[in-house]
Amino acid sequence: xxxxxxxxxxxxxxxxxxxxxxxxxxxxxxxxxxxxxxxxxxxxxxxxxxxxxxxxxxxxxxxxxxxxxxxxxxxxxxxxxxxxxxxxxxxxxxxxxxxxxxxxxxxxxxxxxxxxxxxxxxxxxxxxxxxxxxxxxxxxxxxxxxxxxxxxxxxxxxxxxxxxxxxxxxxxxxxxxxxxxxxxxxxxxxxxxxxxxxxxxxxxxxxxxxxxxxxxxxxxxxxxxxxxxxxxxxxxxxxxxxxxxxxxxxxxxxxxxxxxxxxxxxxxxxxxxxxxxxxxxxxxxx
Amino acid sequence: xxxxxxxxxxxxxxxxxxxxxxxxxxxxxxxxxxxxxxxxxxxxxxxxxxxxxxxxxxxxxxxxxxxxxxxxxxxxxxxxxxxxxxxxxxxxxxxxxxxxxxxxxxxxxxxxxxxxxxxxxxxxxxxxxxxxxxxxxxxxxxxxxxxxxxxxxxxxxxxxxxxxxxxxxxxxxxxxxxxxxxxxxxxxxxxxxxxxxxxxxxxxxxxxxxxxxxxxxxxxxxxxxxxxxxxxxxxxxxxxxxxxxxxxxxxxxxxxxxxxxxxxxxxxxxxxxxxxxxxxx
Numbered sequence: 241x242x243x244x245x246x247x248x249x250x251x252x253x254x255x256x257x258x259x260x261x262x263x264x265x266x267x268x269x270x271x272x273x274x275x276x277x278x279x280x281x282x283x284x285x286x287x288x289x290x291x292x293x294x295x296x297x298x299x300x301x302x303x304x305x306x307x308x309x310x311x312x313x314x315x316x317x318x319x320x321x322x323x324x325x326x327x328x329x330x331x332x333x334x335x336x337x338x339x340x341x342x343x344x345x346x347x348x349x350x351x352x353x354x355x356x357x358x359x360x361x362x363x364x365x366x367x368x369x370x371x372x373x374x375x376x377x378x379x380x381x382x383x384x385x386x387x388x389x390x391x392x393x394x395x396x397x398x399x400x401x402x403x404x405x406x407x408x409x410x411x412x413x414x415x416x417x418x419x420x421x422x423x424x425x426x427x428x429x430x431x432x433x434x435x436x437x438x439x440x441x442x443x444x445x446x447x448x449x450x451x452x453x454x455x456x457x458x459x460x461x462x463x464x465x466x467x468x469x470x471x472x473x474x475x476x477x478x479x480x481x482x483x484x485x486x487x488x489x490x491x492x493x494x495x496x497x498x499x500x501x502x503x504x505x506x507x508x509x510x511x512x513x514x515x516x517x518x519x520x521x522x523x524x525x526x
Numbered sequence: 527x528x529x530x531x532x533x534x535x536x537x538x539x540x541x542x543x544x545x546x547x548x549x550x551x552x553x554x555x556x557x558x559x560x561x562x563x564x565x566x567x568x569x570x571x572x573x574x575x576x577x578x579x580x581x582x583x584x585x586x587x588x589x590x591x592x593x594x595x596x597x598x599x600x601x602x603x604x605x606x607x608x609x610x611x612x613x614x615x616x617x618x619x620x621x622x623x624x625x626x627x628x629x630x631x632x633x634x635x636x637x638x639x640x641x642x643x644x645x646x647x648x649x650x651x652x653x654x655x656x657x658x659x660x661x662x663x664x665x666x667x668x669x670x671x672x673x674x675x676x677x678x679x680x681x682x683x684x685x686x687x688x689x690x691x692x693x694x695x696x697x698x699x700x701x702x703x704x705x706x707x708x709x710x711x712x713x714x715x716x717x718x719x720x721x722x723x724x725x726x727x728x729x730x731x732x733x734x735x736x737x738x739x740x741x742x743x744x745x746x747x748x749x750x751x752x753x754x755x756x757x758x759x760x761x762x763x764x765x766x767x768x769x770x771x772x773x774x775x776x777x778x779x780x781x782x783x784x785x786x787x788x789x790x791x792x793x794x795x796x797x798x799x800x801x802x803x804x805x806x807x
Contacts (some may be wrong), residue, residue: 292770320770401661406746407579408770424578430663430757431746431767444652445661 286499289317290324290337291410292434293453294487297357298337300515301506308505312498320408325351328492334499336490339410354489356506357520360454361415361483362463362471364439368446371395373465379419382449385426390447402429403441403450411435414485415451419466451483455519473521487520552788559785562778571782575750577764579772584779588750590786592665592760595752596740597733599669600676604733605726607673608680612722613710615681616688628685635678643739646671651743658755663745666754671739676729683728687721688714724798731794734787737762761787 288298295318302314316337319327324336325346339359342351363379365371371394374382381387382400391397404425405412416422430445432438435456442450443460454471457463463471466483475481489503505511512522562571566584574585611631615624650670655662695717699709715722745757746767759767761783772780 318770322773323770326773399660406767406770408768408772424580427577427749428747428757430661431748431759433767433770440647444648445655445663448661 284311284498285313285315286335286502287315287333288324288335288337288489289319289327289333290335291321291339291487292318292408293339293359293410294337294356297487297516297519298489298506301502301511304511304515305502305505309501312501314502321410322408325490328490331492334491334496335503338488338490340413340485341488342490350493352491352493352495354491354503354507355486355523356489356503357487357512357516357523358476359411359485359487359520360471360473360476360481361411361451361485362454362457363449363451363466363483364442364457364461364463365449366442366446367460367462369395369449369462371464373468376419376467379466380421380423383420383425383429384423385428398447401445401448402426403438403445403448404429404431405435405438405451406431406433409433410485411451411453415483418482453519476521484521486523555781555784555788558781559778562775562782565775566779571779572786577748579768579776579779582775584775584782586761586764586779586783586786588748589759589761589764589783591750591752592668592744592758593734593762593787593790595665596668596672596744596760597730599665599754600672600733601726601730603669604673604676604729605680608677608725608729609684609722611677611681612684612688613714615685617706617710617714628682631678631681634674635682639675639736639739640742642671642674643742646739646743654755660755661745661757662755663743663747663757664751664753664755665744665758667743668740668760669754671743672733672736675736675739676733679732680725680729683725684718684722687718687725690721691717720801720804723801727794727798727801731791734790734794735762737766741766 286302288302295316299316302316305314306312317333321336321338321340324333324338325342327333328336328351329346329348342353363374369390371390374393378387378393382393383402383404387393388400389397390400402425405415412425416424430441430448432441432450435452438450438452439456439458439461442448442452449464452461454463457471465471466481469475469481471481471483476484489506491499491503494500495503507523509524512524516522562584566582570582571584571586573587574583575587575591576583576585577588611627615628619627646667651662651667653662654660654664654667658666691714695713696709699713700706704712740760741763744759744763746759746763747757749756749758751758765780765783768776769780
């Protein structure tokens with residue numbers, strides 16, 4: 241940094257040619273970036289890409305893992321479940337985060353599945369909505385556009401505003417598959433790119449409903465029952481609440497040592513009880 | 527002399543690099559959007575309003591409609607405000623007050639769009655929702671946000687145009703007994719017409735390309751609508767919403783939307799050229 245500021249100050253002391261100054265700047269930038277570029281190649285590096293749902297959780301795991309093991313580097317990127325799996329098969333990453341199961345055309349028989357958490361999707365409404373329970377048929381009707389007024393499901397006479405996730409979302413894929421029988425949600429639905437934005441949108445929009453991972457269901461919105469069952473750890477574990485899915489880490493065959501260690505850490509009791517349990521249901525004891 | 531030549535070469539390199547960059551971007555976007563045009567089909571892509579990538583429907587009309595309506599809405603609100611501010615700055619305001627307002631408008635140009643969008647999301651959308659008893663998202667909210675964003679462009683360029691008019695024009699008008707308002711309306715605005723038009727078109731360019739702020743308040747729906755308070759999307763908001771996991775023809779269809787944006791931008795540039803050339807004659 242010091243050399244850059246020297247170069248910038250030089251017009252007072254006599255002007256080196258423009259080229260020389262530009263070259264110096266580039267040289268300094270290269271020098272600075274060299275160590276970063278080198279570290280990517282080392283054996284102690286785990287490269288991860290995939291689901292944006294899993295990104296905060298895995299990033300947190302990576303930070304803790306690196307604090308614990310100074311000789312390891314874990315690089316986590318998003319991109320979406322499909323991108324992660326594609327990059328895993330191309331050998332670009334060591335681990336693919338996925339918020340869904342493998343599709344048939346992705347399964348080449350070599351990918352290993354590591355389940356790291358159970359995610360429960362809660363149907364949430366704006367606190368002003370006076371409905372506590374929706375049947376399976378009602379949920380499907382609302383999200384596909386057949387039911388457009390709260391009056392039809394026992395609420396007040398007000399239009400229903402549906403909030404859904406974007407097409408790239410594993411949460412949406414799972415919700416469409418289980419709750420909507422693979423039908424698409426209504427075209428007027430507001431699309432949001434993350435759980436957090438769904439929460440804010442539902443919280444601030446009267447007469448709205450949407451769906452989020454249960455860890456995001458806080459006091460600003462209200463989680464309602466699905467077919468008479470409240471979303472939660474117990475109901476998801478015993479199978480009475482159907483809107484749940486496993487979150488996965490895929491590796492290509494048996495993972496390398498560094499990747500193996502990281503997955504072991506993510507599955508460890510410490511990480512599962514301290515971090516995973518804040519938003520999801522831990523897989524230990526399932 | 528050698529140094530002179532070096533600098534010349536350096537500047538030439540800069541210029542050709544930026545020209546090359548725009549050429550490469552254009553070629554790249556065109557190439558990437560080809561699969562959608564050949565496999566999806568032209569009518570499916572450009573003449574349909576059904577966006578359902580799972581079923582191979584890539585109609586972009588709903589989003590093109592959203593882009594055009596939000597842009598026009600932003601200009602309807604922003605252009606009179608901007609031109610009015612410019613007239614005030616150049617003709618009415620005392621020097622110090624004018625300086626303060628000018629700084630304020632320039633500051634507005636520097637506010638990142640995500641901040642304006644967030645403001646719209648937390649203040650504007652709930653307000654519209656309360657007043658109109660709707661969700662609040664839609665073309666109306668996006669237009670207001672865009673009006674704020676085009677305001678600095680239109681104001682500064684219009685003010686610049688007015689300032690560059692020969693002072694004799696105003697002096698002659700006033701000495702003929704015209705009032706200030708008559709001078710502004712009858713002499714200065716017609717004389718600066720081309721420059722103000724260019725200012726509005728450049729503002730339009732900004733509005734068409736704006737992504738973040740619009741995405742936050744437009745509702746991000748797939749439906750074609752002309753209503754101000756129903757959710758819809760724009761070309762840019764759709765690209766940024768779906769690009770995360772789009773592959774194959776789906777991805778290519780998004781690039782086709784980018785191509786349409788690029789063509790819109792080119793049309794704007796061409797229209798500016800036509801206007802300024804007309805003036806030179």
